[in-house]
Amino acid sequence: MPAHRREGAVALACMAAAAALVGCGGGGGRPGWSFPPIVGGNPPPAPQKLACDETLKTGFAPDAQTTVLLVKAFRKGDPLLLSGAATAATPTAQNDLCFVKLNVGPGHPGPADAPSTSPGIGIEVWLPAPANWNRRIHVKGGGGWAGGTQGTLGGILPNSGSAGSASDTAGIEGAVSATTDTGHAVSNGSFAMNPDGTVNTTLWKDFSERGIHEMAIKTKALAKAYYGEEAKYAYWNGFSTGGRQGLKEAQANPADFDGILAGAPANNWSKFITTELYPQIVVQRDLGGVALTAAQHTTVSKAAINACDLVGGVHLGYVPDPASCRYDPAADAAVICTADGGTNATAGCVTPAQATAFNKFWYGQTADGSVPDPALDNGFAATTAAGQKWFGLARGASLTGLAGAAPFPISTDQVALELQDPRLATPTFRNATGDGADGWKSLGYAQLANAWDRGVALQAAFANINTDNPDLSAFRDRKGKLLSYHGLADTLIPPQGTLHYYGRVAAQMGGIAATQDFYRLYLVPGMGHGFNNGTANPDANPPLPTNAQLYALLTDWVEKGIAPPARLEVATTASAAFPVVKTRPLCLYPLKAVYNAGDPNTAASYSCA
Structure with a gap:
C-alpha cells in the first residue's frame, strides 16, 4: 500500500479504536508501534475525467x-x-x-x-x-x-x-x-x-x-x-510541410515530442520554393514561353533513367544513385530532333535549346540562368556550388509538376510574398492591393535571384520559415529521437536540401556518429513526393518503405532503445500490374547500397557501405 494511504488508514483505525483504549502513535499501547505523522492530510482526489459530450x-x-x-x-x-x-x-x-x-x-x-x-x-x-x-x-x-x-x-x-x-x-x-x-x-x-x-x-x-x-x-x-x-509518449508524423513542421518542433519546441518522423521535409522553405519557379522562368526566357510537351518530358527523362539505371546488367527502371548520374541530353543525338542534327524523328524530340533547359531544371537556380557541363557538376550534392542558388530535382524524376504547362502555385505565391507584390502570383492569390495576375511571367533570372535573396532576408518577418537551425542540442539532451527520409525521385522538393541540412546538423552536433545517436536519415531511390513512384517511367515500380514501417522504427527507438538499422529492407507490393515482388536495402545515410552479385532487384545482392 502506498505510504500516504497507509498513513491515512492507520489514522482512521486509531480514531475507531480510541474507545477500546488501543494505543496509537507514540503513546501507550502495543510496544514498538510508532507511526510517522500524517503529512498533507488525505490524498488528492483523482482528476475528474471529462466525458465526450x-x-x-x-x-x-x-x-x-x-x-x-x-x-x-x-x-x-x-x-x-x-x-x-x-x-x-x-x-x-x-x-x-x-x-x-x-x-x-x-x-x-x-x-x-x-x-x-x-x-x-x-x-x-x-x-x-x-x-x-x-x-x-x-x-x-x-x-x-x-x-x-x-x-x-x-x-x-x-x-x-x-x-x-x-x-x-x-x-x-x-x-x-x-x-x-x-x-x-x-x-x-x-x-x-x-x-x-x-x-x-x-x-x-x-x-x-x-x-x-x-x-x-x-x-x-x-x-x-x-x-x-x-x-506516456508523444509522436509527430509529417511529410513535406509536415516534415518541416517536425523539424521546427525539434528546433523550437524540443519538449513537445519524444519522437519525430519527418518525411521529405519542406525546410529551406524560401530557398527551394523560390527555386521551384526557376524551370518556368527558364521556359519564359530561353524557350519563348512555349512549354515543353508531355512527350518531350517523357523522351528526355526516360533517356536519363536509361543512362543511369544499369546495375548488374539489368535496367532497374529508376536511378538508384542520382549523385553519379551525369546524363546530358544536349550531347545525346537520340533525343535531339533530326531537323537539329539529331536522330530523333518522333514528336517527343527536343531542340538543343530545350535539351539545355533540362540541364538547367536538374541543376537548379542560378543568378544568371547559366548551367555548367553535367560532366563537371550535375547539381546533385550536399552543398551548393558557386553561383548555384539552390538545387534542382534529380535526373529521372518527373519534372511535369515544376516544368509543366503551369507553375507550381506555391512557388508563385512565395515569390509574390518575397517581393510584396500580389500580382506576381497566379489568379487564385487574393489581396486588396490587387489579385494575382501571373506577373511571374515577366521575371528575368536576376529578378528571381533577387526574390530568393529577399526570402532569406525576410526570415524574421516570415517567422524563420526556413526551419534550418542546426542546433538540436535541446532535443538531443531530453532524449528525443528524429527519423527522417526523402525520396531520391521527389517531384517537388529536391532531396539535396535534406542532405544539406543533415550535414549542417552533423557539423554542429559533433559529427555523423554523434548525430546518429538521435537523428537518422534514409534516402529512398525512385520514391516521389509521397510513397509512390516519382520517376518519369510509369513501369519503374521501385521498392519503397511504408509510413507504418518507418513509424514502427521510431516507436521502437523511443520506447525500446532499438535504433533504426544501418540496413533496412523494403519491398514492392504484388499487384496485377507488377506481380513480381522486388526488394532492396535502404542504407542509413551516409552509407549507400553497393551491388555485389546476383539479381539487382533482390536486397540480398547488395551491401551497405
Whole structure:
C-alpha cells in the first residue's frame, strides 16, 4: 500500500479504536508501534475525467485563448461527417472515437473577407475510447500551406496525406491524434499578406511555428482531461510541410515530442520554393514561353533513367544513385530532333535549346540562368556550388509538376510574398492591393535571384520559415529521437536540401556518429513526393518503405532503445500490374547500397557501405 494511504488508514483505525483504549502513535499501547505523522492530510482526489459530450465543451479550458468549438462522439462504423448524407467515399470510424474541434486565439483581426483575417488556430483532435487508448499521442503534419477547416464547423479533415489519417490513427492504432490548420483556412499563400500588401507577421508565426506547438500542448492537455492521466509518449508524423513542421518542433519546441518522423521535409522553405519557379522562368526566357510537351518530358527523362539505371546488367527502371548520374541530353543525338542534327524523328524530340533547359531544371537556380557541363557538376550534392542558388530535382524524376504547362502555385505565391507584390502570383492569390495576375511571367533570372535573396532576408518577418537551425542540442539532451527520409525521385522538393541540412546538423552536433545517436536519415531511390513512384517511367515500380514501417522504427527507438538499422529492407507490393515482388536495402545515410552479385532487384545482392 502506498505510504500516504497507509498513513491515512492507520489514522482512521486509531480514531475507531480510541474507545477500546488501543494505543496509537507514540503513546501507550502495543510496544514498538510508532507511526510517522500524517503529512498533507488525505490524498488528492483523482482528476475528474471529462466525458465526450457538452461537459467537455464547457469543462475543458486550459487557458483563456482556447475555445472548444465542437464535441462529437462517433461509434465504430459511423460515417465521419458533421452534416449531410454519406457517400461511398465518406470515411468511417474504425472504432469508437471522441472528436473535438478547438480554436486557439488570438488570431488576426481585419476585414471579414480578407484571407489574412483569422479567428485563431484551428485544431481537430481524435480520442480513442478510454479502453482502447495506448497511452500515446500521435499527431499528423500538414501539406502545402497547411490551411484547412479545422477551426470551422463546416467539415472534418480526417486524412493527412502521406502521414496517414488522424481518425484511423485513433481508431486503429489507439493513439490520440490531431491535425491543425496552422491559423488559416485558405489553401494558398494569400493569408500571409496583409490587405495593404505588407507581410502578415502574425499568421506567418502561426503557420511556421505557433500552430503546431499549440496543437502539441492542447492535445496533451485534452488527453489528460479525457482519460484522467497523461500520455506516456508523444509522436509527430509529417511529410513535406509536415516534415518541416517536425523539424521546427525539434528546433523550437524540443519538449513537445519524444519522437519525430519527418518525411521529405519542406525546410529551406524560401530557398527551394523560390527555386521551384526557376524551370518556368527558364521556359519564359530561353524557350519563348512555349512549354515543353508531355512527350518531350517523357523522351528526355526516360533517356536519363536509361543512362543511369544499369546495375548488374539489368535496367532497374529508376536511378538508384542520382549523385553519379551525369546524363546530358544536349550531347545525346537520340533525343535531339533530326531537323537539329539529331536522330530523333518522333514528336517527343527536343531542340538543343530545350535539351539545355533540362540541364538547367536538374541543376537548379542560378543568378544568371547559366548551367555548367553535367560532366563537371550535375547539381546533385550536399552543398551548393558557386553561383548555384539552390538545387534542382534529380535526373529521372518527373519534372511535369515544376516544368509543366503551369507553375507550381506555391512557388508563385512565395515569390509574390518575397517581393510584396500580389500580382506576381497566379489568379487564385487574393489581396486588396490587387489579385494575382501571373506577373511571374515577366521575371528575368536576376529578378528571381533577387526574390530568393529577399526570402532569406525576410526570415524574421516570415517567422524563420526556413526551419534550418542546426542546433538540436535541446532535443538531443531530453532524449528525443528524429527519423527522417526523402525520396531520391521527389517531384517537388529536391532531396539535396535534406542532405544539406543533415550535414549542417552533423557539423554542429559533433559529427555523423554523434548525430546518429538521435537523428537518422534514409534516402529512398525512385520514391516521389509521397510513397509512390516519382520517376518519369510509369513501369519503374521501385521498392519503397511504408509510413507504418518507418513509424514502427521510431516507436521502437523511443520506447525500446532499438535504433533504426544501418540496413533496412523494403519491398514492392504484388499487384496485377507488377506481380513480381522486388526488394532492396535502404542504407542509413551516409552509407549507400553497393551491388555485389546476383539479381539487382533482390536486397540480398547488395551491401551497405
